[in-house]
Amino acid sequence: MGHRERDAIDKAIRNLETETGLKIRTFAFGDQEDFKIQIADHDLIFNTEVRLFLNKARLGIVLNNLRNVTGIPLLITEYVTPELMKVIEENEINVIDTAGNAYIKVPPLFIKIKGNKLDEVRRFRAVRRPFYAAALQTIYALLCNPGLERAPIREIADLAGVAHGTVHITLKELEKQGYLPDYENKGKLINKEELLERWVILYPDKLKPKFFAGRYNINEEQIRNLDVNFYDAHWGGEAAAEKMTNYLRPYIYTIYVGERQGEFVLRNRLRRDTQGNLVVMKKFWNFKHFGYPETTHPILVYADLLATGDTRNIETAKLIYEKEIARYIAEN
DNA sequence: TCAGACAACGCGAATTTGAC
């Protein structure tokens, strides 16, 4: 655990004590990497999970991890936005942040503090260089195609849909950040689980808006009759999750369409509607998803589901991770 | 000939400035 994590724990607990007047004790256990906190007045002991940055996507990942935690889990983070607090309340996740916001529901104890703000400088301080849109495209290609990192730069660029200069910069950055040791000698991508987590967190903000093409209305019959292959299109999000798991009935349909987007909209007589049930995205990769002819790659389905923040979608994302994604992340 | 590296440039987003 780094010093920033320790600082976050200390600050979050101090603020919780100030806001509630409760007496709180912290103690390390195991290899000193894990912390428990005890709220003395209520004789409650929480197992803490520290995640400095949180958004909807990361909250989904954390929520799935917390299901495996024994005891009472407590998430500690730097800042929970008001929008994120709503998702936390819906999912009844125990959270405290360094700004003094908190949501803890362990009957008879119930704490809900919101509205506290973090100072701007600290909120946006980045630990590592972030990945931008083109870098995320490159990383997506690498994660979906194990071993691709050892291919020529121009081939990677071709598959990722970016310029070859971008691939070079991205691979060097991956090397610098410890994901691609020995890049010069065609080393293997490592730490893929963490890299996937970072990709999933950044995808909704950095990549998805860039390829958003429009929102439309579509009915069940149109969906049944849609020939996705004709448009080089692939179902994503909830629609793809339904096909992969049979666990989910889609509420919003997401589709990634190749070059024929205009034709896709015209031929299907789609009407634009900002609240419509069909989200049309531009396809941003140039490789085949072997085994998934009608849907996007499970990694993208996973990211789309987590980005919604919906409980059922988060559960489905976990199923897809275990069933379809784990093997891509395994070091090989 | 091909792949990697790098500099220069274009473009769009963000920020600043100034007029009203």
Next chain:
DNA sequence: GTCAAATTCGCGTTGTCTGA
């Protein structure tokens, strides 16, 4: 205080050089 124009900044692409 608001809005538009100007400026700045940085990401991503292109073109080209170098070495194997």
